[in-house]
Amino acid sequence: MKTIAMLHPGEMGAAVGACLVSRGHRVVWASAGRSPATVARAKAAGLVDAGTVAQALQGAEIVFSICPPHAALAQAKEVAACAYRGIYVDANAVAPKTVHAVQKTVEAVGAQLVDGGIIGSAPNGKNSTRIYLSGKGGADIADLFKGSFLNSIALDAPIGAASALKMCYAAWTKGATALLADIRSLAQAEGVEAALLSEWAISQPATIKRSEQVTAAARKAWRWIAEMEEIASSFEAVGLPGHFHHGASEIYRRLDGFKDIAQPPAMQEILAELLPKKG
Amino acid sequence: MKTIAMLHPGEMGAAVGACLVSRGHRVVWASAGRSPATVARAKAAGLVDAGTVAQALQGAEIVFSICPPHAALAQAKEVAACAYRGIYVDANAVAPKTVHAVQKTVEAVGAQLVDGGIIGSAPNGKNSTRIYLSGKGGADIADLFKGSFLNSIALDAPIGAASALKMCYAAWTKGATALLADIRSLAQAEGVEAALLSEWAISQPATIKRSEQVTAAARKAWRWIAEMEEIASSFEAVGLPGHFHHGASEIYRRLDGFKDIAQPPAMQEILAELLPKKG
DSSP: OOOOEEEEHHHHHHHHHHHHTTOOOOEEOOOOTOOOHHHHHHHHOOEEEOOOOOHTTOOEEEEEEOOOOGGGHHHHHHHHTTOSSSSEEEOOOOOOHHHHHHHHHHHHOOOEEEEEEEEOOOOOSSSSSEEEEEEHHEEEEEEEETTEEEEHHHOOTTTHHHHHHOOOOHHHHHHHHHHHHHHHHHHHHHHHHHHHHHHHHOOOHHHHTTTTTTTGGGHHHHHHHHHHHHHHHHHTTTOOOOOHHHHHHHHHHHHHHGOSSSSOOHHHHHHHHHOOOOO | OOEEEOOOOHHHHHHHHHHHTTOOOEEOOOOOOHHHHHHHHHHHOEEEEEEEEHHHHTTTTTEOOOOOOOGGGHHHHHHHHHHHEEEEEEEESSSSHHHHHHHHHTTTTTTTEEEEEEESSOOOOSOOOOEEEEEHHHHHHHTTTTSEEEEEEEESSOHOOOOHHHHHHHHHHHHHHHHHHHHEEEEEEEETTHHHHHHHHHHOOHHHHHHTTEEEEGGGHHHHHHHHHHHHHHHHHHTTTOOOHHHHHHHHHGGGGGTSSOOOHHHHHHHHSSSOOOO
């Protein structure tokens, strides 16, 4: 049984932590500076509050970084500043280039990086979620989850592969949601929304519902702004067009006011935010 | 029964012309400077060769412009230069802004514009294709097709609406095809193609086949470069992100070497064109 630090238990991190607890591991976290909602979530997940990040790292053999993509590198720097020398699993939605920067950061102080990518929603036994792992030691991390709600798959591939896979996956799911929201907005701006919906009803019936997935996504849009930029940069790093996800990032930027909203907004509320204000 | 000029009978134009012929109209075209393949196609469709564009316009009450999007405005200028004063139906995949420029061009010499947008493949009785029409006189144009293989729908909306609807529709179908081709290329570049396909098999099974639609699209990519730019400009004209379709345009630009290829290329041939050449 291992001692594992979870930085930081948001919705996904808490659920992944609970999976580790369910396998008998001791999972610690750092409540310093975190919100009451995070405290409640970590407690419910069975995580042990160690106080500060430095305290959480003491005695931990493994650290999981599960945070919004724009915070991933800063998280690695904070851990490196504590001279942490164990295994560091970056399971964030970041570009291969970013995970290589994380690797450089944590390995400079003697830690070892494992690359991770999570696909699916927070694992709770009612859904299907996978964590992909790559790099040396990926198979050992995968083993930690065997028998839990989180399916783990070690790729026989170097650091960068798990992140690349996550980027490819989200490029479609979150990219398509943004593209369709853009299209619904254009239809509304041009006064052809009813005509588009009736044409889709004839030739693309599944597209109508799909174009409204943005309503459920809106509460998470603030986190996806940087994720879309990470995806764009993944394409550009290999000479492919990154434009799609610069567009998706802009769509989610316009929706960031819906952060953590309790009930999904109506489609018309979404379109009102996406379209420039008149006058 | 009307005399109608079809400029120019490509695959779509010839099929739309045949629909008009099937309703008893006389459909003329201009063979001057066109390829033997176009001559054969027009003949098979029952169109009458008038020789030049100027000759085709003589006696025509209605002109249909059905051409690659990048040629739409030049086509209107050529017709205006002949002092044509009948009805001009622009049925091309162009932005509302472009159709307004076409309107200005043809109405300057006394013609009347009707805006059109065709959704679906060339109508042949085995598929389902619609032409949307907007602007004054749209309903009369719609009536020409009643009882033919082409379903016609007059929108109660001004010039620009039929084009906007076409832009919205193609923004998804052709935009999503390009986005998925970009993603497949990234997966290949990062060595995670097999992992992505097996993840999709678990969670997005329809996406695998959809990501290969680009193979069937490749022969038409050369025409879609400008169409994607027309779509991007449609978004930008109303203050929405146009990035997605600048990306799609770049994808189709990389595939323009497959122009009119007889057999769809293999997926790996597509990816080889999309990825920058090494070394």
